[in-house]
Amino acid sequence: MSGRKTAEHPRSGGSRLRRLPPARIGAILAIASRFRPRHGVQLCAITGALAVIVPVGSASASTYHADDGSSLQAAVSKADSSAGASTIELSAGAFRPTSTLSVSGDVTIVGPSSAPGARLDGSAVLPFPSDLLIVQAHAKVTLSNVELLSGGGEGLPAVEDFGSLDIENSTIANNLGPGVLAEPEATLVVRNTTVSGGRNSGIVNQGTASLFSTTVAFNKLGGIENKGTLNLTNTIVAKNGSGGGDDCEGRATSSDHSLDSDGSCGVGALSRIDPKLASLAASGGPTPTDALEAGSAAIGAGDDSKCAAEDQRYFARPAGRCDIGAYQTGAVGPQSAAPSGGGVGSAPSSGSSTFVLVGVSGHGTLRDARRSRISFSLRAEVGHAGARFLYTDGARHLALEDLVVKSLAINAARGIATIRGTAVQKHGRRRAFVTIVLVNHAGHRSLRIGLSSGYHESGSLLAGSITFIRGVHKAS
Secondary structure, three states: OOOOOOOOOOOOOOOOOOOOOHHHHHHHHHHHHOOOOEOOEEEEEEOOOOEEEEEOOOOOOOEEEEOOHHHHHHHHHHHHOOOOOEEEEEOOEEEOOOOOEEEOOEEEEEOOOOOOOEEEEOOOOOOOOOOOEEEOOOOEEEEEOEEEEOOOEOOEOOEEEOOEEEEEOOEEEOOOOOOEEEOOOOEEEEEOOEEEOOOOOOEEEOOEEEEEOOEEEOOOOOOEEEOOEEEEEOOEEEOOOOOOOOOEEOOOOEEEOOEEOOOOOOOOOOOOOOOOEOOOEOOOOOOOEOOEOOOOOOOOOOOHHHOOOEOOOOOEOOOOOOOOOOOOOOOEOOOOOOOOOOOOOEEEOOOOEEEEEEEEEEEEEEOOOOOOOEEEEEEEEOOOOEEEEEEEEHHHOEEEEEEEEEEEEEEOOOOEEEEEEEEEEOOOOEEEEEEEEEEEEOOEEEEEEEEOOOOEEEEEEEEEEEEEEEEEEEOO
């Protein structure tokens, strides 16, 4: 890689990241100088795209809804002015904002967890080129269930992170500039996500980036350009650099059960291996993925103890077999959506009636929990957003309650119930997205749980039970 230019700070030049023209800087500063802080107004950000001015209020954390680019811009402004953590729920469809989304608060942007999904499209952002999303210093942003495309250009990234950014169950694809740039001092966590098909690098890391069960592939100028701390777990970085580049420019700081295709990432045993990836396509779930083809070395090669209960598509991973990357072969997809949907599983009975699985109930303690037992109690039913739920992990000082169910799916044949929703963490009273998978099949009883904060735990029950609740459906 000697002699190749590498990325520099986007405002100071470099081959990957274009310098901001002095004329644009002067114009922006001239506008900014006209504003003085006064009641309820604060200059939040001056970026390569625009100066963003939002009201500063004392509103409590809230949930906002958006169904197009303009309502998304308004929701970001409102959420950013909230005193606490806020959530923006996206409807299915395309979102084309006309200016950069700049966030300086604690904001979660979440799309639907099943198809059709939400697409955040940067093609309408002006002036061109501009970032599609900027996470300001000290901000905390979570992107979940979102396809982000056509952002950046001429070296500017689609997403620029100066603060803390979590990306989960999403796709960063076909962007004009680097998909994500983590600036120095920034933190980036990417889980169950595909970064694919970009015209530049997939990820540029100058801070601290940690990737879990993620696929970075088919990006023209390289997969990951690393000048900071890079941690890879159950992650594929492969088939990048068709336009001149490597899977990694700058080796990973640590690698656990990860794979590269050209030997540049320093992943160890699974280096220089073709993972046999299919092109980006809709393969179930709300966002497209690069599927693993038959015979891929990534199949079953992941660390199951660090594998999320579901893959990017929200398909349940088989117990004891974890594929590397965002896509799991042999995974079980949700068979129906719940609280607003009908039955989630059924079994025949005599006469004209059918037994229908309408919920799940469980309680107990987990085997092999870290230093102490984990206890839980849960009961959730179709058609009910509220659920009985308590979860305690004493060793990691985590206690959860107040589960709000967004979806519940039961696979009767395999004895698997998958619940997605939000729960309150007792310490700090912060609501987090949660996925819970309960299994009761062929004598095996287990629980897997994952939070948007990064907490994951799984194990067989040491004591307790898991029961599927049945109702009777009368044939009409």
